[in-house]
Amino acid sequence: MKLRKVTAASAAVLALAVTATACGSDNKDDSGSSGDKKITVGIKFDQPGIGQKTPDGYSGFDVDVATYIAKQLGYNKDQIQWKEAKSADRETMLQRGDVDFIAASYSITPEREQKVDFAGPYLLAHQDVLLRSDDNSIKSEKDLNSKKLCSVTGSTSAQNVKDKLAPKAQLLKYPTYSACLTGLQNKAIDALTTDDSILAGYAAQANFKGKFKLGGLKMTNENYGIGVKKGSDLKAKINTALEKMVSDKTWDKAVKDNFGPANYQNEPAPKIGNVVS
Template identity: 40%
Template sequence: MRSRALALPMAAVLALSACTGALSDTGSLLGRDTLRIGVKADQPGLGLRGPSGEFTGFDVDVALDIAERLGVEPADVEFVEVTSAEREEALREGRVDMVVATYSITPARKTEVTFAGPYYVAHQDILVRADERSIDDVRDLAGRRLCQGEGSNSATRVIGERGVAARLIEAPTYSECVTMLEEGEVDAVSTDDLILAGFLLRSRDAFRIVNAPFTDEKYGVGVAEGDLSGCEAVNRAITDMYQDGTAEALLRMWFGDTGLDLVTSVPQFEGCS
């Protein structure tokens, strides 16, 4: 009789402890058998979808490596295209477990998403035609035609913040900017160096990266807001990735021939919060 009287409250306590346990793990990246990872589909060298639907690029390889270190085999990783505008929503709605998509960590975004990493600190830089000799840093853009993709503010950083009087020309995408650069319709394209390096791979001999970095873009791994243990595990994976040389190998494999100065030691993490 005593044991039956106890059974009910015991069950309540067990349920309670199960609840509090579950609360802290809700939506965590850890302990999954499969992972859905959001990547870009139109960013050569970083995240690009091929004709048969497979994704390739530095971000894709980084994502696969992190997943493997979290115990998820490449075969169990599903890649999902995310555009820049929908990354927060995709995480919030649980459409993806993780985002690795040239996703710059900013304090404002940190209020909506928990960021592991950065796994790389990219910098805004300048892409010019290979035969261009008179552009060596951002100030040399004065009076030159600078192309900016729609919805981006890379030119503001040159013209507004650095007071360099470049002539702004807008194109729908950076891909089109690069085409215009090749055809001589603009003189320079400025955005994240890894993105420029990816475009440069399209026609290696046509372009040159100036190597005059002037901002920090901390590429982070977005996880569901509040998934601190998942975030910390991703940071450990990134640490290992740099310590065993995988990160350097991936950077060299994707961007080694682009003339870009690559940093191959582990970046300063943002901290999970």
């Protein structure tokens, strides 16, 4: 009987020790340490001014927006795990749960809304073309007919042009915008098409100074949204965070910091739920 009492007492002491250790771990997380608390965010890794991976970390407008949202959700900067979200992979990443949300120049479209949900929009961009600075042959959408037009796999940009504006355009789909840019520089393609915000970021890079120019064609409206898994309660929380970001002027600062050097003429911050067709 005495042996049973000693064993029971030892077990009680051990249980108290484990409980104390667990409580200590929780308190550490609450005090701001990263611990195991993480949020995974999908961004572009190769879009200057939007989302770019650099030796110093990650930069761009989408990165600033995502960081602000994460903070409003209760996560510090060091608790964010960044994951590359290529255009063709975004819906799949959300559906599989690879990321909590995606901020990657992700235009809201009816087709995509069938697969995922969107918070926002948080930026209204316009489709344009990037040209070599010495190319004066493209002054309107019609001039893109018979031209070699590049965009990335999974993006709607080039297909929009071919379907609605220049049916005779030759579409070339590359895996990244950087690959398209190389093709443009080498004259393998005539124009790179995507959103003006993305193109402005490329044109503004120091190593491309004077080599490229924006065509100035506002061919479509691109409503950037934050992608979340279908039915996720994050949508409402992210919308609240975006509204706060606009009201406290952090949105304006992010626009100036990331697009200011390219003299990008941005639209005002869109209202949540107001998708411009």
